[in-house]
Amino acid sequence: MxxxxxxxxxxxxxxxxxxxxxxxxxxxxxxxxxxxxxxxxxxxxxxxxxxxxxxxxxxxxxxxxxxxxxxxxxxxxxxxxxxxxxxxxxxxxxxxxxxxxxxxxxxxxxxxxxxxxxxxxxxxxxxxxxxxxLIKKYRRVQSNQNALKGKLVFSQNIQKNVVHKERFYCEHQVYDKDHxxxxxxxxxxxxxxxxxxxxxxxxxxxxxxxxxxxxxxxxxxxxxxxxxxxxxxxxxxxxxxxxxxxxxxxxxxxxxxxxxxxxxxxxMNKLWEEYIYRILQKHKPEGYQISFQNKEDFWETKTIRPDIVITSNTGEIFVIDTKWKIVEANKPADDDLKQMFTYNLHWKAEKSMLLYPKVNQEDSKFGEYHYNDLKKKCKLGFVSVLNGSKVREGRILSQDIFDKLVVKN
Incomplete structure (x- = not known):
């Protein structure tokens, strides 16, 4: 090329x-x-x-x-x-x-x-x-033979051998590489x-x-x-x-x-979502489990499915929703807040995070939802894909994401 x-x-x-x-x-x-x-x-x-x-x-x-x-x-x-x-x-x-x-x-x-x-x-x-x-395998073939081999295919034999009565249209096995x-x-x-x-x-x-x-x-x-x-x-x-x-x-x-x-x-949205999940799964700290695209019933036949759910051995639950786009805001949009609140409730998660690729943005602090004093929280997080001109190491990226979730603010 x-x-x-x-x-x-x-x-x-x-x-x-x-x-x-x-x-x-x-x-x-x-x-x-x-x-x-x-x-x-x-x-x-x-x-x-x-x-x-x-x-x-x-x-x-x-x-x-x-x-x-x-x-x-x-x-x-x-x-x-x-x-x-x-x-x-x-x-x-x-x-x-x-x-x-x-x-x-x-x-x-x-x-x-x-x-x-x-x-x-x-x-x-x-x-x-x-x-x-290259390996050989058995395969079934149909062909005209001078002697009966395998089983006779009656319909084809009648059709093809009306004149040549000495031939037999058979189905049989061969053992070769043409499979x-x-x-x-x-x-x-x-x-x-x-x-x-x-x-x-x-x-x-x-x-x-x-x-x-x-x-x-x-x-x-x-x-x-x-x-x-x-x-x-x-x-x-x-x-x-x-x-x-x-x-x-x-x-x-x-x-x-x-x-x-x-x-x-x-x-790219799906690729980013899967990439973050696999990085977290591979480099998770001890005592954490990562699950991907969990699904629960929401309304009638409709379901909800957060991108990533993280559960600790101590019972803490975190939800991450990934988004591949550049945003300037330092606070979640209204629709995103409502969506993340639903995730918080359904998965009994104390904290949720909207995760974007980082250009020059800074994370927001965890904001608290005012609902029945449940103390559910949500924030915006940003992670860099690159370290200068090189791809950032998965281990460092995973640690960065975990730090954003467990930080006490």
């Missing part, structure tokens, strides 16, 4: 095809069609362009890659490499990058886009499987063949040669639902996870032209 065909933008930024030579009308048309097929949730169509919203990630259209980065920064010229690393770290912590051997060193490697991380991981995983030896798992991996490689044009192309071609004799299926979600995991197939799980992402997010010739499209988009 060359810099010429690579555009980086930030959430809530516009991209217009009459202002950027790499983003052309055909790319815009493909994005409009894709957005319409997905209830227009990923971005807003504006005059000669798109306005991105809370979804971050990557859109690849033909040879053009558009990377949408998160931003909790007031700078007019934020460092794109820094925020790309922040996004990569969040995806890894939230296990959207489903490979355990992605080390901090690998994540710090300079990638043009986060898609390249997935592409390289996929090729490395398959290369490892090929070196170990569904390898057909899925093969399809993932073929997707990359339409998208790759960089240093990984040679490795891709070598792997395609290994799979050239396997059946090409039009893989969809139902094929993944048929897979069963056992001792033999467990080493394939990582590559299958990435293949699923590649295949199900791929749209060939979306606008009836030559532009194949691959999208990998994440709602």
């Amino acid at each position: 060359s810099k010429k065909n690579f555009i980086q933008v930030f959430e809530y930024q516009k991209l217009k095809y009459d202002e950027n030579s790499d983003f052309k009308k055909n790319h815009f048309d493909a994005m409009v069609l894709f957005n319409e097929k997905n209830q227009n949730k990923y971005f807003t169509i504006v005059h000669k362009g798109v306005l991105f919203n809370s979804y971050v990630g990557v859109i690849q259209i033909g040879s053009l890659t558009i990377e949408i980065l998160p931003k909790a920064d007031k700078s007019d010229n934020p460092d794109k490499g820094t925020w790309q690393n922040a996004l990569l770290n969040m995806l890894k912590v939230c296990k959207h990058i489903q490979v355990d051997n992605v080390s901090e060193t690998n994540l710090n490697k300079k990638y043009n886009s986060i898609l390249e991380v997935y592409f390289e991981m996929y090729l490395n995983e398959i290369e490892s499987l090929v070196k170990k030896g 569904l798992i390898h057909q899925i991996l093969f399809r993932g490689l073929l997707v990359l063949e339409d998208l790759l044009n960089n240093h990984l192309k040679d490795k891709l071609n070598r792997l395609l040669f290994e799979f050239q004799d396997y059946q090409q299926l039009n893989i969809n979600k139902s094929h993944f639902n048929k897979l069963n995991t056992d001792r033999k197939t467990r080493p394939y799980l990582k590559s299958i996870d990435i293949a699923k992402m590649l295949i199900l997010n791929y749209s060939p010739n979306l606008n009836s032209g030559n532009d194949n499209m691959l999208t990998l988009l994440f709602d």
Whole structure:
């Protein structure tokens, strides 16, 4: 992927095809069609362009890659490499990058886009499987035979062998490598063949040669639902996870032209929520339990669901509601206060906190609700995603959040 065909933008930024030579009308048309097929949730169509919203990630259209980065920064010229690393770290912590051997060193490697991380991981995983030896599995096939093998398929035998009475249309088992798992991996490689044009192309071609004799299926979600995991197939799980992402997010010739499209988009609000939960879960102090997206009945069929509930061994309960946006206020908004009060009551929590990314804001103090002298409290909290130009350590971030909850004010 060359810099010429690579555009980086930030959430809530516009991209217009009459202002950027790499983003052309055909790319815009493909994005409009894709957005319409997905209830227009990923971005807003504006005059000669798109306005991105809370979804971050990557859109690849033909040879053009558009990377949408998160931003909790007031700078007019934020460092794109820094925020790309922040996004990569969040995806890894939230296990959207489903490979355990992605080390901090690998994540710090300079990638043009986060898609390249997935592409390289996929090729490395398959290369490892090929070196170990691809497994054989039993599968059922139907075909015409010169001798009866397995069971006779009467309807097909009558239809196909009216003239050739010496043949038998049978269903039988074969034990080979041309089974569904390898057909899925093969399809993932073929997707990359339409998208790759960089240093990984040679490795891709070598792997395609290994799979050239396997059946090409039009893989969809139902094929993944048929897979069963056992001792033999467990080493394939990582590559299958990435293949699923590649295949199900791929749209060939979306606008009836030559532009194949691959999208990998994440709602930043949900990603931030899960990121904070996983950081707290991993680095919680002794004596605390963390639960995620608890749900309780609220009214008739309606439920309420706070993002994170923290319970201590001494019986203290805290509720956190995460919000990925920059706010200037030092007090909670009225609607937020009412929502958090409901959480306080339903979960019997003494304290609740609205947690935002920090730019230069300061936490508010805990304010007390005036209701039946229950002494329920709520505050605004802000945490930094970055430490200078580097991603902040999870251990330090977790301690910062706990300090905000247990502080005696």
